[in-house]
Amino acid sequence: MTRGEQAALEQALQQLGVPDDKAPEMAIQLDKRAHQLAEQGKRTYEQALLHLLTLMKTAHDERNK
Numbered sequence: 001m002t003r004g005e006q007a008a009l010e011q012a013l014q015q016l017g018v019p020d021d022k023a024p025e026m027a028i029q030l031d032k033r034a035h036q037l038a039e040q041g042k043r044t045y046e047q048a049l050l051h052l053l054t055l056m057k058t059a060h061d062e063r064n065k
Helices: 003-015 023-039 045-063
Strands: none
Touching: 003 023, 003 045, 023 045
């Protein structure tokens, strides 16, 4: 993941309510997990990352109801 990609992912996480100080580490973890899912062969890295972010958004939305 490039610096720009990490920064964009961190910003997306912050918009979902992740504290600024936790966003960098969470971005790294999401990147790792997306690569793991992609290696399983069921989806591309991009699809896996989108899936994970969608899950986080759903959780964020549910938390804010």
